[in-house]
Amino acid sequence: MPKKSKKIMTGAEALIKCLENQGVEYIFGYPGGAVIPIFDALVNSKIKLILVRHEQGATHMADGYARATGKPGVVCVTSGPAATNAITGIMTAMMDSIPMIVLTGQTITPLLGKDAFQETDTFSVSMPVVKHNYLVKKANEIPRIVKEAFYITQTGRPGPVLIDLPKDTTAGEFTASTLDPEMDIPGYKLPAKIKSVDIKAFAKQFKNSKKPLLLVGHGAVISKAHKEVLAFAEKIKAPVATTLLGKGAFPESHPLSLGMIGMHGTAYSNKALIGCDLICSIGSRWDDRVNTNNMEFCLGAKKLHIDIDQGEINKIVKPDSYLIGDAKEILTELLKHVDPLETGTWLKEMDFYKKEFPLHYSNEHGLTAQYVIDLAYQITKGKSIVVTDVGQHQMWAAQFYRTDYPDSWLSSGGAGTMGYGFPAALGAQFGRPKDHVLAIVGDGGFQMTFYELATASIHKLPVKVLVIDNKYLGMVRQWQELFFDNRLSGVDLEGNPDFVKLGEAYGIKGFHIDNVEKAQEIMTQALNYKGPAIIHAEVIKEDNVFPMIPAGKSAYHMIIEPPTEKLERPSGST
Amino acid sequence: MTAIKSKDGFTHTISMLVANKPGVLVRIAMAFSRRGFNIDSLVVSPSANEKFSRMTITAQGDPETLEQIIRQANKLVDVIHAWEHNDQEAIHSELALFKVRKKGNSKSVINGLIKAFQARIIDDSEDSFIIEQVGETKELDKLEDILKKYGVVEMVRTGKVVMVKGHQPT
Numbered sequence: 001m002p003k004k005s006k007k008i009m010t011g012a013e014a015l016i017k018c019l020e021n022q023g024v025e026y027i028f029g030y031p032g033g034a035v036i037p038i039f040d041a042l043v044n045s046k047i048k049l050i051l052v053r054h055e056q057g058a059t060h061m062a063d064g065y066a067r068a069t070g071k072p073g074v075v076c077v078t079s080g081p082a083a084t085n086a087i088t089g090i091m092t093a094m095m096d097s098i099p100m101i102v103l104t105g106q107t108i109t110p111l112l113g114k115d116a117f118q119e120t121d122t123f124s125v126s127m128p129v130v131k132h133n134y135l136v137k138k139a140n141e142i143p144r145i146v147k148e149a150f151y152i153t154q155t156g157r158p159g160p161v162l163i164d165l166p167k168d169t170t171a172g173e174f175t176a177s178t179l180d181p182e183m184d185i186p187g188y189k190l191p192a193k194i195k196s197v198d199i200k201a202f203a204k205q206f207k208n209s210k211k212p213l214l215l216v217g218h219g220a221v222i223s224k225a226h227k228e229v230l231a232f233a234e235k236i237k238a239p240v241a242t243t244l245l246g247k248g249a250f251p252e253s254h255p256l257s258l259g260m261i262g263m264h265g266t267a268y269s270n271k272a273l274i275g276c277d278l279i280c281s282i283g284s285r286w287d288d289r290v291n292t293n294n295m296e297f298c299l300g301a302k303k304l305h306i307d308i309d310q311g312e313i314n315k316i317v318k319p320d321s322y323l324i325g326d327a328k329e330i331l332t333e334l335l336k337h338v339d340p341l342e343t344g345t346w347l348k349e350m351d352f353y354k355k356e357f358p359l360h361y362s363n364e365h366g367l368t369a370q371y372v373i374d375l376a377y378q379i380t381k382g383k384s385i386v387v388t389d390v391g392q393h394q395m396w397a398a399q400f401y402r403t404d405y406p407d408s409w410l411s412s413g414g415a416g417t418m419g420y421g422f423p424a425a426l427g428a429q430f431g432r433p434k435d436h437v438l439a440i441v442g443d444g445g446f447q448m449t450f451y452e453l454a455t456a457s458i459h460k461l462p463v464k465v466l467v468i469d470n471k472y473l474g475m476v477r478q479w480q481e482l483f484f485d486n487r488l489s490g491v492d493l494e495g496n497p498d499f500v501k502l503g504e505a506y507g508i509k510g511f512h513i514d515n516v517e518k519a520q521e522i523m524t525q526a527l528n529y530k531g532p533a534i535i536h537a538e539v540i541k542e543d544n545v546f547p548m549i550p551a552g553k554s555a556y557h558m559i560i561e562p563p564t565e566k567l568e569r570p571s572g573s574t
Numbered sequence: 575m576t577a578i579k580s581k582d583g584f585t586h587t588i589s590m591l592v593a594n595k596p597g598v599l600v601r602i603a604m605a606f607s608r609r610g611f612n613i614d615s616l617v618v619s620p621s622a623n624e625k626f627s628r629m630t631i632t633a634q635g636d637p638e639t640l641e642q643i644i645r646q647a648n649k650l651v652d653v654i655h656a657w658e659h660n661d662q663e664a665i666h667s668e669l670a671l672f673k674v675r676k677k678g679n680s681k682s683v684i685n686g687l688i689k690a691f692q693a694r695i696i697d698d699s700e701d702s703f704i705i706e707q708v709g710e711t712k713e714l715d716k717l718e719d720i721l722k723k724y725g726v727v728e729m730v731r732t733g734k735v736v737m738v739k740g741h742q743p744t
Contacts, residue, residue, distance in 0.1 A: 123597060128604060132651040135596070152651060186625075187593055187654045311645040314638070 011139030032078025034105025059089020064427030095414025131159030219283015419448030615733025
């Protein structure tokens with residue numbers, strides 16, 4: 001009997017096999033000439049291809065999927081303009097330590113560097129915004145590179161990895177013997193296991209502190225250390241403030257919670273920053289939204305730092321002591337060596353500040369964004385996966401949508417990418433189909449990526465999109481009002497589309513809220529609607545986010561209530 | 575390239591063992607450039623293991639920024655290690671070529687001048703000499719200053735390379 005000749009795989013088929021072996025469920029992609037072999041190989045794969053409407057949408061979707069599930073999001077786009085369109089989403093993922101694999105098409109290897117059609121040097125263009133990247137030269141390298149990429153993107157401090165695939169490597173024959181070769185990354189270093197002597201020495205640092213503060217950041221969320229953070233805070237009886245991306249690492253309805261800290265954080269968390277005698281960062285990078293002025297940051301307080309990335313040590317703050325490693329592992333060990341602290345007076349002080357300076361808003365001048373967000377919080381009982389865009393609504397959402405559960409607060413923190421929220425919410429819904437996903441976006445940011453309404457509609461993703469519409473680029477308008485004599489420049493968004501009709505154009509149900517009286521009823525209907533919905537909330541046009549620490553000033557200069565006198569222009573970065 | 579003549583007193587020598595792959599040099603250069611650091615000299619060469627290359631970089635600037643650059647370089651997947659070395663623990667050496675105009679300079683005069691240095695004439699053309707010098711950076715600086723008075727037409731220096739003494743790796 002003649003032997004059946006074994007069909008030779010293409011590089012693309014090998015690639016897809018490797019992705020399947022990595023457990024990839026979804027690829028968020030957009031086709032083009034240089035990736036046709038990959039899209040062809042996807043036809044016979046169990047991996048579901050989500051055809052987006054723009055490559056930026058694909059990267060944010062993959063990002064939302066990754067944040068909501070903890071698994072890497074996978075993107076596949078073509079060369080040239082597609083790769084550059086993806087860059088913003090890759091940069092966003094890099095800034096917030098998100099695992100993501102980005103596959104880009106490339107011209108054939110003999111034409112590299114010869115200005116071929118749709119050729120750009122994606123390897124170089126992406127280099128500053130990735131954890132690592134590859135330019136594939138031969139089909140047979142694909143399995144090793146994919147294996148390394150998935151390992152690198154998820155381990156240590158996560159970050160995006162890009163693989164640039166010239167078309168001849170994916171269309172060409174794959175002749176290697178294995179799809180599971182050895183990795184070859186001798187320079188890739190993960191933190192060593194922490195010695196018990198170092199844990200003990202670090203634990204000693206807490207001794208005698210009467211006013212400790214735990215600053216919990218995104219690293220604690222990524223490490224899934226929420227139980228350990230809770231146990232640690234309760235054991236040493238320390239108040240906990242989170243960064244914007246630390247929301248979810250500690251329940252905000254817990255008595256020890258001070259909510260979000262920093263530029264638009266709660267007044268009491270920033271009071272704690274001023275008053276503490278010890279601050280311990282768990283997976284935060286002392287970012288300039290928190291440490292708004294390094295010279296006056298936590299004066300006199302002992303500074304401790306737990307981070308998985310040795311590159312964060314001494315970068316902003318020189319800690320008195322530090323541990324490099326995974327937050328969950330470190331806290332588990334640390335718990336064994338710390339004793340309860342005498343923090344009674346300190347916690348009373350915090351309670352006083354909470355009562356004296358609570359987050360608040362009033363609808364006396366009309367419907368406010370804060371009220372709308374608060375309503376959403378009440379109606380969903382705080383159980384939505386909240387995905388925000390960037391701007392005033394983001395800060396109000398951080399303040400008024402309290403986060404009690406891990407992996408349920410998704411926001412572009414480091415990059416501050418407008419347009420992130422809506423596609424990221426779709427990615428989160430793909431990853432967690434049974435959960436309630438609420439995108440809270442501004443009228444500005446939503447218009448940057450609303451083209452993905454098609455994706456939401458086609459896949460019947462029941463995401464609720466709350467559009468906070470004040471017809472301004474509100475955060476910039478706030479700065480212009482407070483620091484630039486209210487000389488408004490380039491912030492007027494009058495002429496916004498009718499967002500309900502916009503949704504209808506895509507077959508998506510729309511709800512409209514423009515007054516306080518009906519808000520609760522409509523919001524309840526909208527949030528319980530089965531299917532994708534836009535909730536267009538027209539709120540008062542001019543409202544500002546407080547508290548506020550002007551950029552470059554320390555927490556001592558926090559503005560809690562609207563100022564009555566003229567403010568000097570901020571010296572700090574954005 | 576005004577190598578090694580530190581104006582602020584902070585000249586740093588960093589030795590790196592890196593993967594022998596395309597793009598590594600760009601990644602490392604970016605760690606410097608994004609922090610506004612100028613590289614004074616950079617030497618890339620094979621290492622004893624063909625999988626890896628050796629890089630020796632000298633740069634000036636404040637020690638804190640440099641610490642950050644080294645930390646960021648160590649984070650790169652293609653960097654096996656990046657370490658700063660001081661003159662006590664490491665041997666350092668550099669090679670220079672000087673092209674000196676012949677006009678009025680006899681071979682014996684030049685030979686006399688370079689005698690005190692580890693230098694020699696390696697080319698004797700119609701109108702110029704090429705002098706080769708191997709030694710420590712500061713010795714190269716000295717001869718450079720002397721030869722400039724005699725008309726240096728061209729100069730090229732390899733940049734500093736270092737190797738740690740004893741059993742410690744570089």
